[in-house]
Amino acid sequence: MLKFVQSVDVKNQLGEAVSWHQPSQTLWWTDIHGQLLYRLDWQKQIVSHWALPQGLTAFTVLDTKPIKILGSFKQGFAYCWPQTGQLEWLAKPEAHIEGNRFNDGRLDRQGRFWSATMVEKDLGQPRGVLYRLDGSSCVPQLENLRIPNALCWSIDSSVMYHTDMPTREIWRYQFDPVSGDVGQGEHFATVPKGEPDGAIIDSDDHLICALWGGSALARFSPKGELTGVFELPVSRPTCVALGGPDMNLLFVTSATDGMSEQALANEPLAGSLLVYEAPFRGVAEAEAVGHG
Template sequence: MHRTIALPCAPEPGRLIEGPVWDHRSQELLWVDITAGLVHRGILTPRADGGELPDIAVRESLDLGTTVGAVLPSWSGTPLAAAGTSVLRLGPGEPARIATLPERSDHVRRRFNDAACDPVGRLLAGTMALDTTPDAGTLYRLDPSGFTPVVDPVTVSNGLGWSPDGRLMYYADSPTHRVDVFDYDLATGTPLNRRPFARFETGVPDGLTVDAHGNVWVAVWGAGKVRAFAPDGALLSVIDVSATHVSSCAFAGPELDVLVITTAREELTTAQLRRQRDAGRLFVCRPGTTGQTPHLYEDLTTEHTS
C-alpha cells in the first residue's frame, strides 16, 4: 500500500470547504464553502518556498447568501451552483435560477449537498436535512422537465463519481459508512443494481473522485485521510492530511496529476482547532496517478421548465 502526505495551501481556512472541481479549459479550480455560502475560483501557482508541489491562489469569490453544496463547470463556460434547494447559473450579474426543488409536505428543511456531472453532462445533485434527519435526503437527476429522484431515501448525500467507461457510478451516503457502486445506464442517466463497494470503520466517506484507471479516491471525514480503492475494492493508497475533517478531493493541473483535497473547521472543538492549525484549508499532493478529464454540465442544448 502506498502512503503520501498532503501539504496545505495558501488560501485562508474556510468553514466547510468542499467540492473541488477542475475546469481543464480555463485551467482553473472551483470550490465552495458550504455554510459560508461562498464559491471560489482559483489557479495553481508555484510555492513561495520553491517546493515541488503547486500552491493555490484565489482569483475570485462569490457570496451566494445561502448554503452552496457544489459548483460545476459547464460546456458553455458558465458555472452552475447547487445552492439552497435551487440550481443557479453563475453568469455575469445576479445568479439566475434554472431549477428549484418542489416543496414537500413534511416541513423538513433541506439543502443540496454534493453534486457532479455524469460523462455525458447530466447533473446529479443530492440533498440532506439541515438537522441530518435520517432518510430525509434524495439523489436527483436534473432533467429538462425538472428534478427526477434516482436514489431515495438517503440521509447525507455525498460523493459521486463514474468509472472511465461510464458504466459504473460510485456514491456515498455518509452515515452508512460505505461507498456503494451502481451499474449506470448512460443512455438514460439511471443508476441500477446498488451494492457495497468499500466500508469505513474509522471516519465516514465524504466526497470522492475516480481516476483515469478507475481507482476511487475517497475523502474520509473524521479520519484525516483520503483512501484510494482499486476497482475490485482493494485498498491501494492512503493520503495523510493534517486536518481531521477531510471533505472531498479532485484531480487538477495541466496533467491532472495533482490531487486537491478540501477540509473543514466545522464540528471541531476549540482545543482541536488549536492542534489542527490548517483545518479548513485546501491541501495538495501528487499521488502517482492522473484523473479523468473533468465532466462538464451539458447546457448548450438543455432547456429547463422549472
C-alpha cells in the first residue's frame, strides 16, 4: 500500500518527466504544455519554476549552479539554461514532419539520453520514432509509433521497456548496454486499465507505470506479472519517480489537459504533484555522459 504524504498544487496542464536528482536532493519535472520547468527542494519544501522558450518533454539535470539541462523539447534535442531561457539546439531530426513532436524520454543507465516523437496531429498515422542521442546525432531505434511512453531499463540493462500508449501493451526489448542498440522485442504486459504512461524500474527490478485515464499506478514483476494496482485521486497520472532521503518516496505527476470544467471540479487534485511513502525503493538516476 501507498501512504499519502502530500500534494503540491501546481495545476499542471501536462505534468511529466518527473525525476529525483540525488546529488542535490531535489525533485524536477516539466509541464509540457505550460512550458515550465519545476524543482522541489525536498528538505526546504520550496517549489521553484522557470518559464521555457518551448515545451520541454523529457530532460536530465546536468548542473544546478547555474541550472543546465539536456532535454527533448517539442522540436528537438537541446541544452537549456532555464534561469536565462537560453537554448542551444543539438538536433531537430523531424523538423520537416508536420504534426509530430517529441514526448517521453530519459537517460539509460550508461548515461545516454533518449527521447521519442509522437503524432500530435493525425493520430492514425504511426510515424513516431525513438531516438538515441549520440553527441548531436540522432540514432533511430524504434519506428512506427503513435504515442511512445514508459521508457525505462532493467537494473542490469539487459532489457529496455517501452510502449506505444494506444495499444495498452508494454513491450520488452533485448538491449546492448555497450552499444546502446535495441534488439528483438516481445510482449511484456497489458495494463489493467487506462493506458501506460511514464514508467520507472524500482530496486526490486519491478516496473511501475502511471495509468493515464486509469486513476492508478500499476506495478509489474520482471516476468510481466501484475503485482500491484495503486489507486490515485487523479484520473490522468502521467509519470512516476522514486526518491527522497531514503529513496522510498513515490512522486507522481498528473495532467488537466483535455478535462472539462465539471471533471476538474470533481477532481481537485488534477494537475498536482502527488507524494506517497512506498513499500519499495528507487534506484539512483545515471549521470549524462558526454554532455558537460
